Amino acid sequence: MEYYFGRQEGIMMKISQRALSLTTSPIRRLGPYAVEAEKAGKKIYHLNIGQPDIETPPQFMEAIRSFNKKTVAYGPSQGDMHLIHQIQKYYKEWGMEYSEKNIFITSGGSEALELAALTLCDPGDEILVFEPFYANYNSFAKIAGAHVRAVPTSAETGYRLPDQETVEKYITNKTRLILLTNPGNPTGVVYNKKEMDMIAAVVKKHGLALIADEVYREFVYDGAYTSFGTYDDLADNLIIVDSVSKRYSACGARIGCLLCKNDDFTTQINKFCQARLCVPTVEQVGAAALYDTPKSYLEAVNQEYKKRRDTIAAGLAAIPGVISSDPKGAFYVMVKLPVDDAEKFAIWLLKDFDENGETVMIAPGNGFYAEPGKGVDEARLAYVLNCDDLKKAIHLLGEGLKAYPGRKI
Numbered sequence: 001m002e003y004y005f006g007r008q009e010g011i012m013m014k015i016s017q018r019a020l021s022l023t024t025s026p027i028r029r030l031g032p033y034a035v036e037a038e039k040a041g042k043k044i045y046h047l048n049i050g051q052p053d054i055e056t057p058p059q060f061m062e063a064i065r066s067f068n069k070k071t072v073a074y075g076p077s078q079g080d081m082h083l084i085h086q087i088q089k090y091y092k093e094w095g096m097e098y099s100e101k102n103i104f105i106t107s108g109g110s111e112a113l114e115l116a117a118l119t120l121c122d123p124g125d126e127i128l129v130f131e132p133f134y135a136n137y138n139s140f141a142k143i144a145g146a147h148v149r150a151v152p153t154s155a156e157t158g159y160r161l162p163d164q165e166t167v168e169k170y171i172t173n174k175t176r177l178i179l180l181t182n183p184g185n186p187t188g189v190v191y192n193k194k195e196m197d198m199i200a201a202v203v204k205k206h207g208l209a210l211i212a213d214e215v216y217r218e219f220v221y222d223g224a225y226t227s228f229g230t231y232d233d234l235a236d237n238l239i240i241v242d243s244v245s246k247r248y249s250a251c252g253a254r255i256g257c258l259l260c261k262n263d264d265f266t267t268q269i270n271k272f273c274q275a276r277l278c279v280p281t282v283e284q285v286g287a288a289a290l291y292d293t294p295k296s297y298l299e300a301v302n303q304e305y306k307k308r309r310d311t312i313a314a315g316l317a318a319i320p321g322v323i324s325s326d327p328k329g330a331f332y333v334m335v336k337l338p339v340d341d342a343e344k345f346a347i348w349l350l351k352d353f354d355e356n357g358e359t360v361m362i363a364p365g366n367g368f369y370a371e372p373g374k375g376v377d378e379a380r381l382a383y384v385l386n387c388d389d390l391k392k393a394i395h396l397l398g399e400g401l402k403a404y405p406g407r408k409i
Contacts (some may be wrong), residue, residue, distance in 0.1 A: 018142065018143065018145075021142050022139050022142055022143075023135075023138065023139070023367065025135055025136065025367065028049070029367075030048070030343075030346055030347060030350065030361065030363075030364075033347055033350040033351060034046075034350055034361055036350070036351070037350045037351070037359065041357060042350075042354050042357055042358065042359050043357060043358045043359070044350070044358075044359055044360065044361050045358065045359070045360045045361070045385060045389055045392060045393035045396060046361050046382075046384075046385070047360060047361060047362050047363075047381040047382055047383070047384075047385070047393055047397075048346075048361045048362055048363040048380075048382065049363070049382060049384075050185070050246065050331060050332065050382045050384060051251055051382075051384060052246065052249040052251070052331070052384050053249075053384055053385060053386065054249040054301055054304070055249065056248060056249045056250045056290075057248055057249075057290055057293040057297055059286075059289040059290060059292055059293060060248070060250060060253070060286040060287070060289055060290050061286070062289065063285050063286045063288065063289035064282055064283075064285060064286045067282055067285050072281055072282060073281065074277060074278050074281075075278040075279065075281045075284065076278065077270065077273040077274040077276075077277065077278050078103075078104050078105065078270065078273060079103070079104055079105025079106075079257070079278075079279060079284065080105060080279075080281070080284040080285070080288065081100070082288050083105055083255075083284045083285075083287055083288040083291075084100055084103045084105065085100075086287075086288045086291035086292075087103055087242075087257055087259075087291065088100070088103065089291065090291050091229070091259070094217075094227060094229070094230075095230060096227065096229040096230060098259050098261070101263075101266060102259055102260060102261050102266065103257055103258070103259050104257060104258045104259075104266070104269060104270070104273055105255065105256075105257050105279045105284060106255075106256045106257060106258055106273075106279060107254050107255070107256070107276075107279050107280070108243055108245060108254040108255065108256040109213065109215050109241050109242065109243035109245065109256035110136065110140075110256070111256065111276075112241040112242075112243075112256045112257065112258040113136075113137070113140045113179075113211065113213065113241055114140045114143060114144075115258065115269055115272045115273070116209075116211055116239050116241070116258060116269065117140045117141060117143070117144040117146060117211075118143070118144045118272055119265060119268050119269045119272065120144075120176050120177050120209050120265075121141070121144040121145065121146040121176050121177070122145065122146075123144075123145030123146070124145065124146070124147075124174060125144075125145070125146045125147075125174050125175075125176045126146060126147050126148070126149045126172060126174045126175045126176065127141045127146050127147070127148050127149065127175075127176065127177055127178075127179050128148075128149050128150075128151065128167075128170060128171065128175055128177070128178045128179070128208075129148050129149070129150050129151070129178075129179050129180065129370070130150070130151050130152075130153055130159075130161060130180055131150040131151070131152055131153065131368065131369045131370055131371070131374065132153075132159070132186050132187060132334060132365065132368035132369055132375060132378070132380075133148075133150065133179075133180075133181070133186075133368060133369075133370075134181055134185045134186065134213070134368070135367045135368050137179055138370065146176070148370050149170055149172070149175065149370070150170075150369065150370035150371065151166070151167055151170050152374075153187075155323050155324075155325055155334060155335075155336050155378070156323075158189065158325060158326055159184065159187040159189045159325055159334070160189065160195065161191065161195045161198065161199070163198070164198045164201060164202060167198070167199075167202055168202060168206075171202070171206055171208075175206065175208060176208065176209060177208050177209035177210065177211055178199060178202065178203060178208055178209075178210050178211070179210075179211045179213070180199070180211075180212065180213065181213040181214075181215075181216070181330075182196075182212060182213070182214060182216075182228070183216040183217070183219060183220060183225075183328065183329025183330040184329070184330060184332075185213075185216065185330050185332050186332045186334050186363075186365075186368050186380035187325050187327065187332065187333075187334050188309075188325055188326075188327020188328060188329055188330050188331070188332050188333055188334075189325070189327070189328065189329070190220055190222075190223070190225065190328040190329040193226065196226065196228065196231075199228075200228070200231050200233070200234055203234065203237050204233065204234070204237065207237075208237065209237055209238075209239060209265075210228065210234060210237050210238050210239070211239045211241060212227070212228040212229070212238060212239070212240050212241065213241045214227055214228070214229075214240055214241065214242055215241065215242055215243045215245065215246055215247070215256075216246055216329055216330040216331075217242075217247070218247050218298050218301070218302060219246065219302065219305055219329050219330050219331060220302075220328065220329040221302070221305070221306040221309055221327075221328060221329060222328045223328070225329070227240070228240065229259070235261045235262075236261065236262045237262070238260065238261070238262075239258060239259070239260045239262075239265065240258070240259040240260070241256065241257075241258055242256060242257050242258075242259065243255070243256035243257070244256070244287050244290050246331075247290075247298070248290040248293060249301075250286075250287070250290060253283045253286060253287055254280070254283065255279065255280075255283050255284060255286075255287040305331050305383070307387055308331065308383040308384075308385070308386075308387055308390055309327055309331070309333075309383060311383070311387045311390045311391060312333060312381065312383040312390055312394060313326070313327075313333070315390065315391060315394030315395070315398075316333070316335060316394060318398070319394070319397065319398040319401060320338075321337070321338030321401070321408070322335055322336065322337060322338065322401075323335065323336040324336075331382055331383050331384055332380055332381065332382050332383070333380070333381050333383065334365065334368075334378055334379070334380055334381075335365075335378065335379055335380075335381060336377055336378050337377055337378065337379060337401065338377075338401065338407055338408045339377055339401070339404060339406050339407055339408060340377070340406035340407075340408060341376055341377070341406060342362070342364045342365050342366070342375075342376060342377055342378055342379045343364035343366060343376075344406060345362075345379075345400070345401075345404055345406065346361065346362050346363075346364050346379065348400075348404060348405075348406075349361065349362070349396075349397075349400050353399075353400050353403060353404075355396055355399055358392070358396060359396060359400070360393045360396040360397050360400065362379040362380070362381055362397070363379060363380040363381075363382075364378075364379055365377070365378025365379050365380060366378070368380060377408075
């Protein structure tokens, strides 16, 4: 169906099928209801969006205040070389060697994902994901003219990956890459060696690219973290996406990066980088300073989020009928709720429910699935609030479930 916008003297502007195919974000689309709730005087505890409340390290603002160039000029399309060197040093500390030519600075991890999809996919190609998955992967695929093909995982199995034989059933002659987050968003799963070895084997066997979204690397609470970048035999197939957003609580800086050792890929993605000219200059200055943040900051943040994970886990376990994932990393948890429709429930919480003028906002789970009808009774919760506020938010969630007309007993 074609859609036209605006009519003036018989002239009509056509809207592209690409735009019409995109879906609204499950994380942000209920925003208007939140605005109305706040206008009505309600206090909202936001569990719907992964915006950390941890203070950004002061080095970021100090570096920007010290920026004394008389002109804010265009920078290199690849990115500021000082920032690239800082990222090199960071990855070396993780046991990974990347040369200057392997690193591209992007406008957040989101642009890195979008440019990678544009570089790897032609219209009609497929991107293999594991559902539930970060909702914007769907949009990045569609912008590139590709389609996500989702391998299901379930709350009952802790969202662990299926075996290789099962994964390979979803691979077709149109599959170009596997895209996954580790640690996972929205599930909080951290993939173990067996799962990572399986993914590596599938990638090599079928000649696929692997985009490893590793922005939550520092947020692992049980055991150690392993990056796909430590797999030497994946060097020609691997693209790592990273960002300062979560690690340093600098989401609004919109500075990410993409790392790849495949020269053919880096040559081609550089064309897209040149087409958008460059990433904002001043923010790169601030981001470069963030990489000098003491490790004690990251260790303290990790411990804080571990407390929050334990707090939300205990709160959810006390609510009858709620099935929760067991997050080992990131700061998200997927939950199955005893409701007819989690999106209707989320809207009801904002419009019709409050306790002493307070309510809670959640992200409906259906937007984290590719197949229509899945995730209808699920939600993603982001435990980005302090422990006292988290306890209050989960209490409100429980009270809301008791009062919701569409509750399933």
